Amino acid sequence: MGNTCKKIDRRAFLQKSGLTLAGLGAGLNAFPNYAHAGRRVLAKSPKVIIVGFDGMDPYLSEKMMDAGQLPTFDFLRKQGGYRRLGTSNPPQSPVAWANFINGAGPGSHGIFDFIHRDPSRQCAPFFSAAETVKGEGHIDYRGHQLQFNFWPFNHTPSQTLLRREGIPFWHFLDKAGIPSAFYDLPSNYPPSESEYGNHRCLSGMGTPDLLGTYGTYQHFSEDGPVRMREEPGGQRSMLFFENDTAKATLTGPQNSFLKKQVPIQVDFLVHRDIGSRAAVIEIQNHTIILKKGQWSSWLAIDFRMSLPAPFPDEHVSGICRFYLQEVAPNFRLYVTPINVDPTNPAVLVTEPADFSKKIASKLGLFYTTGFQEDHKALSNGIFTEAEYAAQAQMVLDERLNLLDYALDNYDDGLLFFYFSSTDLQSHMFWWDSDLDHPARPKDEAQYYFQHIKDIYRKADSVMKRIIQTYGDTARIFVMSDHGFANFRRQFNLNTWLRENGYLGPAEASSIMSDVDWRKTRAYGLGINGLYLNLEGREEYGIVRPAEKDVLLDELAAKLEAVRDVNGQQVIRRARRSDRAYSGAHTGLAPDLILGYSREYRAAWNTCLGDMDKTVFSDNDSAWGADHCCDSSEVPGILFSNKPIAKADPALIDMAPTILNLFGLDKPKTMTGNNIY
């Protein structure tokens, strides 16, 4: 479970007391020079506000501005403060936001995809942005494993490490005494420490739930499986009613003190009233009454981690909401992922550690996971489109409350605020086409695409308010990390490699199970990555280093020449990473970055190494839009309340621009440039 730290300190041990579980308008004056280290200066810093709308697309924005539907954005555009913003290569959010954070490309931060692999274990995959490292040392005692952090034991607990390398731009602000606050910042979990105490951050994308996943909903229904069944993003269980009462079990985090770790379970009761279409749920000290279609508020649930005597049990708090979908004829109850409790966080989700408590003291409990809109529930048929839209609206409402908090607590310096709605709702509802949508009828597809346009209008009204309040005193930016496109056709790279003799044997179905590495020169893993099976790098590598150049150029040419059945080019660019990236952290980069044409993407199965029967197939998922194409196909947006001089700004230009606004020189670690 995340970056918890399980240890017993010496005094507690000797006193037989608790185990310490340490867990997680528009003219501006010239900006004065704050280029000196130390605590913040007495004079106020300038104001810079950045609002990030993940995935906000320039083509849709321009259409809507032209139609008079985004007046605030259009106003900025007419003042010269609009550009399409160059995205990362590949245009995946963890890569893109890391480019923004470092002011430099993937060679500076070492993130090339959502998924990396460990070549010393051939192709063992792992999440690129954070790594949980196992602890060392423990004592076995009565079925538990106990760690003591004092001599002579000196055990080290497991911990989660941020894998993003390089120096984030806020470090330079921190050092100069300039305050900065980041809300829901992607690619920063666990949140990096503030060396000088002038930086605050609530981490966003990449933050796990209490189970250590990216969000696992729990679903209980009368027609559920008799034994709990896991599926990507969730788990399903059956409810069996006797006299209109059913017992159920909520799954919590693993009890990491046990030698054989099992999830902590919390029992609860469900009493249904079919006539009233309502239910009463009793869980720990909560009794909640829900009518069909109602959501509960956030509930704090206590998960008890048993410890052997004489040590008292430890407790971990998580929060969740219940949603009563149906009472009869088939009772269905959805529970959100168990989020880290911001009032009592088991893992660090903010810097400083108490920042989440301060926010919660004003706003109450709130989503702390990185992916809050439950798109998996829609993809897996737990939610209807309308239910997903409603849950996503709840997320947006919470985020707008958080924005109020952020602005109320903003004095000067840098404020960064992030919205996920434009991305996670677009993945499910974007459909900019007259062709059939993968998962819904045409008229529904158009109805829900309209919903995306409503979100863009909402973004416009949010910015209108911010500009009205701060436009004369702050430099304001609106940005996105990439754009969007329909995801209509999927391309299975591993199948293509197999059919073209680069991967064997002919009957192989997965690089994780039945591939023969002696017959495999290249494999695909992640969403945009192709790796050579390189001798001396991969555990079972066969491609000699002297063959690498010729093979890469051959693969790149062949892949760019691939055509779909209708003659359309599928891979716009296959870039060699040794030419595309520079920097100290290119070690884990794929050898080729595949940049798909709009409407194409890596097949679902190929991302974790599985093959399909055919190279091409239609996308059949409710996740009907994506952005993991070639970077030229899906730029982002950049608006500013000052005319932008640079014709082709990119994500890496934002950090040096921001530092310049505070009178700081561009550090050598950055490769971007000032956009003004």
Add this chain to the structure above:
Amino acid sequence: MAKIKIDSNLYDRLKKVTEIAGYSSVEEFVTHMIEKELEQIEAPDDDNAVEEQLRGLGYIE
């Protein structure tokens, strides 16, 4: 303690490698190698768990 028989040529090779690698005895070296191998074999659950976690990302099914 259980005993295992191995070919004498293999044992000679083990002795040489033990000295080069700095182990105090062939027994120590062999025990360490076997433990490492067993860890790998017993670890697939962790890999499966990581894979299952990655499937929870919306970009993967």
